[in-house]
Amino acid sequence: MITVSIVEDDDEIRQSLSMLINATDGFECISTHPDGESAVKKIPNELPDVILMDIGLPGISGIETIKRLKEKITDIDVIVLTIHENDKFVFDALCAGATGYLLKETPPLRIMESIIEVRNGGSPMSTQIARMVVTSFKLNPAPDLTQRETEVLSCLVDGMSYKMIADKLFISEETVRRHIKNIYRKLEVHSKSEAVAKAIREKLV
Amino acid sequence: MITVSIVEDDDEIRQSLSMLINATDGFECISTHPDGESAVKKIPNELPDVILMDIGLPGISGIETIKRLKEKITDIDVIVLTIHENDKFVFDALCAGATGYLLKETPPLRIMESIIEVRNGGSPMSTQIARMVVTSFKLNPAPDLTQRETEVLSCLVDGMSYKMIADKLFISEETVRRHIKNIYRKLEVHSKSEAVAKAIREKLV
DNA sequence: TTAGGAATAACCCATTTGGGTTATTTAATA
DNA sequence: TATTAAATAACCCAAATGGGTTATTCCTAA
Numbered sequence: 001m002i003t004v005s006i007v008e009d010d011d012e013i014r015q016s017l018s019m020l021i022n023a024t025d026g027f028e029c030i031s032t033h034p035d036g037e038s039a040v041k042k043i044p045n046e047l048p049d050v051i052l053m054d055i056g057l058p059g060i061s062g063i064e065t066i067k068r069l070k071e072k073i074t075d076i077d078v079i080v081l082t083i084h085e086n087d088k089f090v091f092d093a094l095c096a097g098a099t100g101y102l103l104k105e106t107p108p109l110r111i112m113e114s115i116i117e118v119r120n121g122g123s124p125m126s127t128q129i130a131r132m133v134v135t136s137f138k139l140n141p142a143p144d145l146t147q148r149e150t151e152v153l154s155c156l157v158d159g160m161s162y163k164m165i166a167d168k169l170f171i172s173e174e175t176v177r178r179h180i181k182n183i184y185r186k187l188e189v190h191s192k193s194e195a196v197a198k199a200i201r202e203k204l205v
Numbered sequence: 206m207i208t209v210s211i212v213e214d215d216d217e218i219r220q221s222l223s224m225l226i227n228a229t230d231g232f233e234c235i236s237t238h239p240d241g242e243s244a245v246k247k248i249p250n251e252l253p254d255v256i257l258m259d260i261g262l263p264g265i266s267g268i269e270t271i272k273r274l275k276e277k278i279t280d281i282d283v284i285v286l287t288i289h290e291n292d293k294f295v296f297d298a299l300c301a302g303a304t305g306y307l308l309k310e311t312p313p314l315r316i317m318e319s320i321i322e323v324r325n326g327g328s329p330m331s332t333q334i335a336r337m338v339v340t341s342f343k344l345n346p347a348p349d350l351t352q353r354e355t356e357v358l359s360c361l362v363d364g365m366s367y368k369m370i371a372d373k374l375f376i377s378e379e380t381v382r383r384h385i386k387n388i389y390r391k392l393e394v395h396s397k398s399e400a401v402a403k404a405i406r407e408k409l410v
Numbered sequence: 411t412t413a414g415g416a417a418t419a420a421c422c423c424a425t426t427t428g429g430g431t432t433a434t435t436t437a438a439t440a
Numbered sequence: 441t442a443t444t445a446a447a448t449a450a451c452c453c454a455a456a457t458g459g460g461t462t463a464t465t466c467c468t469a470a
Contacts, residue, residue, distance in 0.1 A: 122332030
């Protein structure tokens, strides 16, 4: 028996999800909550196996609700079920600790399969979401940077000082400074930490 | 008709995959390659819709092969098909530009479904892989750091100077220095760029 | 064959940063 | 109530960094 809680403000959706779960052998919907506050308060006592979580909730957001619940119950599986397929919502939800992310157009059968999948150590996602997630890993070629400059930028991202970079690349510290000046000009930054931040954010290395 | 190329050094696997694809209506395996070199040389002329790619190849690795192919053909879909479920291989493959990642235990039907899925804008992954990918987004609480220190660390990650942080938080530059010293001690680093690198690598902010 | 980019190297100077020390106020908690 | 942690602030000094300028060598492409 897999126990499920639902956090969803729309009465109709909440009830039909609950009915779907209870109508399926081996599943039980043990509670439903219309907002994040009551979910955060009560779910730690109810301890379901899986939570189906909406993102657009009144009061505290679904993201914040996930964060607070995961702090209290680290090993719970949260599947986001939402209409939002916006980058920010998706990545914020995953950073907060969501294990799966389904769009509301997901057919009922697929929702039930996802609950099983998440219990089996998977991370069910709608196809668009999976693509967004995978694409986010893709490295961008650092525009304009020469090969050597790219190497130096990697060293910066590794937290190395001018001296350490010089030693590693067998060149003088002055040459390192030269390369770094060129990197700053090309990336339009003015310090190591800005360069590192930009390189990582834009996945240049 | 979806056209597929296979890059796989094991003769038996390569042939059975090719047969599987050609035996399925709507799919055609237009070429197979036993190593990365020949794949990089020939696939740009063959232009399949999808490539099934092994990682453990003789000569240049599957990762490197993906990287070089994606440089030449940006809009091609590469599905990795491998026994390696090691973190490093998975993330390196995705950074190189792989769109899907299946383990070799994947049943034939699921492989064919994955080819369709990738053509429909998805990113097919084995369940374990999806979980690894999703888990990699999870933020870790910065150990020991106080709330203010965490705020300052965020500013560092944004590439801000002491002065900018002081202005933003409405405190003196000296206090910023104080916080940063404490951050360095706790994270065991000795410079801004090391702190930024560590914060991002360990997802502390 | 020559112009230009890439990589190398050096010097000057001001600013920023990193490490050490000390101290006050406030809030939490034992 | 006494203690502790967190946040605030200041000073000293040395080292690292950032910006400007100039120059040489090598290789590639026009």
